[in-house]
Amino acid sequence: MSEEAIPRQSMDVDIACVGFGPATGGFLTTLSQALEERATEPAFQSRVAPGLPLQVVCFERADDLGFGVSGVVTRARGIRASFPEFDPTEIPMGTKVASERLVYLQDPVGASRRSPGIRALDRLSGVANNGDHAVEVSAIPDFLRKDDGVLLSIGQFNQWVAGRLMSTGLVQLWPGMPVSQPLIEDDRVVGIRLVDQGTDRTGSPESGYMPGMDVHAGLVVVGDGPAGAVGQRLDERFGLPEGKHQRDWAVGMKMVVDLPEDTALEPGTVLHTIGYPEPEIFGFLYVQPERVASLGIFVPSWFASPVRTGYRYLQHWMMHPYLWSRLQGSRMRSWGAKTLQESGLRGEPHLVGDGYARIGEGSGSTNVLTGSGVDEAWTTGVLLAEAVIEHLERDVPFTRDALTNSYVARRRSSWLQTEAKVAEKARDGFQRGVLTGLVGMGLSGITGGRINVSGSHPHPRDRMPSVEEYYEGRIPAEEIASIRESCQRSRASLHDVLMERAGWPPIPHDGKLLVSHQDALLMGGKVQAPPGYPDHVVFLYPHLCESCEVQLCVEVCSGQAITPGEGGGVPDFDREKCVHCGACVWSCTRSREDESERGNIEFRAGAGGLHSAEN
Amino acid sequence: MAGFHIVVCGGMVPDPLQSLEPVVGPDGPALKNEAMLPMVLDPWAAHSLYEAAHLAAHAPGSKVWLVSLGPKARLQQLMMSIAQKVSFELVALDGAAGGFSDAYEIARALAEAIEGIPDLDRTRLLLFGGCASAARDAGVTMSMVAERLGLTEQFLGVDMLETDGDRLRIKERVEGGRYRISECDAPPAMLAWATGTLPIPPNNPQLGMQNMRSIMPALARAKSIPLGSGDVAFGAVERPVQRRETRVVKDMPPEDIAREIVAWMREG
Numbered sequence: 001m002s003e004e005a006i007p008r009q010s011m012d013v014d015i016a017c018v019g020f021g022p023a024t025g026g027f028l029t030t031l032s033q034a035l036e037e038r039a040t041e042p043a044f045q046s047r048v049a050p051g052l053p054l055q056v057v058c059f060e061r062a063d064d065l066g067f068g069v070s071g072v073v074t075r076a077r078g079i080r081a082s083f084p085e086f087d088p089t090e091i092p093m094g095t096k097v098a099s100e101r102l103v104y105l106q107d108p109v110g111a112s113r114r115s116p117g118i119r120a121l122d123r124l125s126g127v128a129n130n131g132d133h134a135v136e137v138s139a140i141p142d143f144l145r146k147d148d149g150v151l152l153s154i155g156q157f158n159q160w161v162a163g164r165l166m167s168t169g170l171v172q173l174w175p176g177m178p179v180s181q182p183l184i185e186d187d188r189v190v191g192i193r194l195v196d197q198g199t200d201r202t203g204s205p206e207s208g209y210m211p212g213m214d215v216h217a218g219l220v221v222v223g224d225g226p227a228g229a230v231g232q233r234l235d236e237r238f239g240l241p242e243g244k245h246q247r248d249w250a251v252g253m254k255m256v257v258d259l260p261e262d263t264a265l266e267p268g269t270v271l272h273t274i275g276y277p278e279p280e281i282f283g284f285l286y287v288q289p290e291r292v293a294s295l296g297i298f299v300p301s302w303f304a305s306p307v308r309t310g311y312r313y314l315q316h317w318m319m320h321p322y323l324w325s326r327l328q329g330s331r332m333r334s335w336g337a338k339t340l341q342e343s344g345l346r347g348e349p350h351l352v353g354d355g356y357a358r359i360g361e362g363s364g365s366t367n368v369l370t371g372s373g374v375d376e377a378w379t380t381g382v383l384l385a386e387a388v389i390e391h392l393e394r395d396v397p398f399t400r401d402a403l404t405n406s407y408v409a410r411r412r413s414s415w416l417q418t419e420a421k422v423a424e425k426a427r428d429g430f431q432r433g434v435l436t437g438l439v440g441m442g443l444s445g446i447t448g449g450r451i452n453v454s455g456s457h458p459h460p461r462d463r464m465p466s467v468e469e470y471y472e473g474r475i476p477a478e479e480i481a482s483i484r485e486s487c488q489r490s491r492a493s494l495h496d497v498l499m500e501r502a503g504w505p506p507i508p509h510d511g512k513l514l515v516s517h518q519d520a521l522l523m524g525g526k527v528q529a530p531p532g533y534p535d536h537v538v539f540l541y542p543h544l545c546e547s548c549e550v551q552l553c554v555e556v557c558s559g560q561a562i563t564p565g566e567g568g569g570v571p572d573f574d575r576e577k578c579v580h581c582g583a584c585v586w587s588c589t590r591s592r593e594d595e596s597e598r599g600n601i602e603f604r605a606g607a608g609g610l611h612s613a614e615n
Numbered sequence: 616m617a618g619f620h621i622v623v624c625g626g627m628v629p630d631p632l633q634s635l636e637p638v639v640g641p642d643g644p645a646l647k648n649e650a651m652l653p654m655v656l657d658p659w660a661a662h663s664l665y666e667a668a669h670l671a672a673h674a675p676g677s678k679v680w681l682v683s684l685g686p687k688a689r690l691q692q693l694m695m696s697i698a699q700k701v702s703f704e705l706v707a708l709d710g711a712a713g714g715f716s717d718a719y720e721i722a723r724a725l726a727e728a729i730e731g732i733p734d735l736d737r738t739r740l741l742l743f744g745g746c747a748s749a750a751r752d753a754g755v756t757m758s759m760v761a762e763r764l765g766l767t768e769q770f771l772g773v774d775m776l777e778t779d780g781d782r783l784r785i786k787e788r789v790e791g792g793r794y795r796i797s798e799c800d801a802p803p804a805m806l807a808w809a810t811g812t813l814p815i816p817p818n819n820p821q822l823g824m825q826n827m828r829s830i831m832p833a834l835a836r837a838k839s840i841p842l843g844s845g846d847v848a849f850g851a852v853e854r855p856v857q858r859r860e861t862r863v864v865k866d867m868p869p870e871d872i873a874r875e876i877v878a879w880m881r882e883g
Contacts (some may be wrong), residue, residue: 092651169831174820197817210817518861526632
């Protein structure tokens with residue numbers, strides 16, 4: 001089929017939003033509230049469709065609204081400001097925080113890689129543990145506390161927000177519609193292009209081919225998250241502001257579980273864990289109403305392991321005696337994973353340009369000191385909406401200068417900026433080790449960011465040891481070579497074999513909570529991929545993959561969608577298993593020849609992924 | 616070719632792969648956490664909607680209505696996906712979704728809603744729907760709707776429809792894995808579709824925006840439909856015993872897969 005034979009459609013709108021998460025939810029909620037009250041005023045009439053109200057559309061990549069994964073404990077200051085009568089219990093799985101504990105987990109299996117300092121901490125804390133290899137820390141620093149906050153399923157919260165928005169009829173939300181790229185003319189963003197449909201894996205037209213529509217807009221609101229296609233294309237085109245970089249990342253993997261009938265965990269309970277399965281990995285467990293819990297781990301980019309895996313570590317974390325005594329008998333309901341952009345203010349991109357503005361996590365709003373992102377993302381959307389309303393009232397076009405004076409100025413004078421400044425260097429110490437990092441966070445938090453532990457910020461790939469270096473003294477190089485060859489033959493990742501060889505016990509699958517990775521995809525994530533879309537994970541330069549010994553993309557892949565390729569070359573990608581977490585992008589250990597900051601994997605706009613609205 | 620007035624009956628069901636757990640609630644049987652389950656247009660009904668749109672596109676003067684029963688808020692969300700697929704006008708009925716409602720009551724509600732469609736030319740009516748439902752698999756609802764509307768030409772398990780406007784040539788699935796091909800003077804007629812032959816249409820937001828102009832008012836007008844279980848008293852709901860073992864294999868010969876499945880079934 002000829003690509004030219006089918007014309008590319010286009011349409012004009014006033015505002016086009018990319019991605020429907022908390023940030024866009026905040027933006028559209030604030031904007032629609034103004035539109036409801038003032039829809040008949042000339043200022044709030046459409047510029048592209050005279051006589052009609054402002055045309056505001058939002059395109060969401062996932063197959064339905066609320067199919068995402070995100071944090072669920074939040075102080076909800078911004079959300080409460082938008083909904084003064086906000087009651088979390090009106091939203092399924094929502095409740096108020098009732099109690100909060102920080103738990104230090106020791107290593108009960110002897111396989112965790114612990115520095116001398118961590119081992120000393122183990123011995124010190126061993127005096128206080130009750131036989132479950134854990135110590136509850138009684139005092140949680142104020143900057144971490146969320147005991148005035150709420151627990152939410154972000155999937156359900158997004159659906160709740162979407163329902164309110166759609167009932168107004170003033171904004172339109174279109175799920176299942178990935179946006180492939182911004183449309184840029186002379187450095188001005190003039191709209192967005194939707195993804196082509198009816199193609200093969202490479203993007204070549206097949207039966208039913210429909211070129212992605214061009215949507216021209218006076219303002220493009222980019223809220224497509226840390227690995228969104230439009231945000232990445234903007235960063236490629238315009239670069240990051242001087243002095244900014246995005247080198248701190250994490251992959252968060254979580255489950256939603258039905259707790260046992262005799263659970264003693266009360267709704268509203270919040271547990272934070274540190275110390276295990278590896279000292280670099282943090283965990284969380286939030287108890288929601290009706291014996292439901294959300295739990296999971298964060299695996300950071302500064303955990304310099306060439307076999308960095310979220311799923312296997314999640315299982316070992318759940319099996320820690322302190323947690324297992326509370327989780328045994330539970331059943332997985334939902335599962336998923338997502339990338340977190342943890343550079344915060346240091347990774348803030350250009351927030352505005354001619355014709356566009358960025359909100360949410362992709363705009364560097366996550367606070368890495370307080371471990372909070374949802375409310376911050378929401379608030380960025382609210383601030384942009386307030387700015388947009390000002391533009392409409394004064395009929396000011398969405399130029400870079402005007403948006404700087406309206407939106408950026410609002411961000412700079414908000415609590416977001418104040419707290420982001422405190423957090424800016426809070427995690428630098430982790431570049432020098434976990435203990436140093438914890439001390440650094442404490443210092444930054446207690447002193448309001450005035451005293452910080454410094455640390456260099458190498459790119460994650462530049463601190464990645466080889467597998468042989470990582471397991472030196474534990475597994476002989478010859479044995480690693482044999483394991484590598486065997487895994488290559490079976491097209492499997494290395495981490496399961498290597499971890500068990502290094503002392504991690506096999507996972508006793510129970511078919512309920514401890515299930516195979518593939519069962520987690522099916523039973524928990526309900527992962528699906530509609531046909532007719534091109535692959536969204538693309539290995540750009542084959543020779544770079546062919547020269548890559550680590551292939552961390554295979555190990556880190558949250559859905560086992562990336563597997564070793566033929567002869568150890570370019571990995572295979574199976575779109576039907578991808579949960580769109582984006583961890584492969586920042587985990588790639590090969591930099592593009594033309595651009596040192598970016599890896600050899602391009603994460604494009606893609607349909608499908610998780611089909612669970614409970615995460 | 617004269618145009619048709621095609622009315623598609625299509626409800627909502629949980630998205631495939633969802634873990635469904637029947638429970639007995641205060642109002643009778645229900646699905647656990649039903650409010651949180653992602654919903655899709657019932658797959659068989661969805662196929663019939665795509666066939667209807669395709670037929671309408673090739674028969675000038677045709678029009679497609681989608682009559683859908685479900686909780687209004689969930690219908691609204693579902694429409695954001697469906698409206699991007701094909702052009703139709705919605706007739707919304709606000710009532711319980713799921714497979715526990717009595718088929719007779721659903722049929723009555725659907726038939727009354729169809730009878731209430733303004734400008735519907737019953738002489739040109741083609742009643743479309745799924746031959747079964749993913750929620751219940753009753754397989755009787757469309758026939759009951761057709762009976763109530765006085766449609767005597769009824770076809771079940773339809774996979775293909777050809778027409779010159781005056782006559783219908785229909786391919787139905789029948790026992791033994793065969794097709795029965797029938798012809799009749801029509802419309803009016805009822806066709807309960809199996810999968811049809813058309814692929815799922817791509818998403819087209821522009822089409823969605825056009826559809827939403829009539830969908831939002833239709834949702835606002837949605838009539839509340841109380842649905843009970845009739846005179847049937849439900850004793851309990853339970854799941855069939857099942858085992859699930861998942862393994863990923865590549866390039867395994869079909870014979871070996873079949874052999875393994877048979878061995879697995881014998882074990883059970």
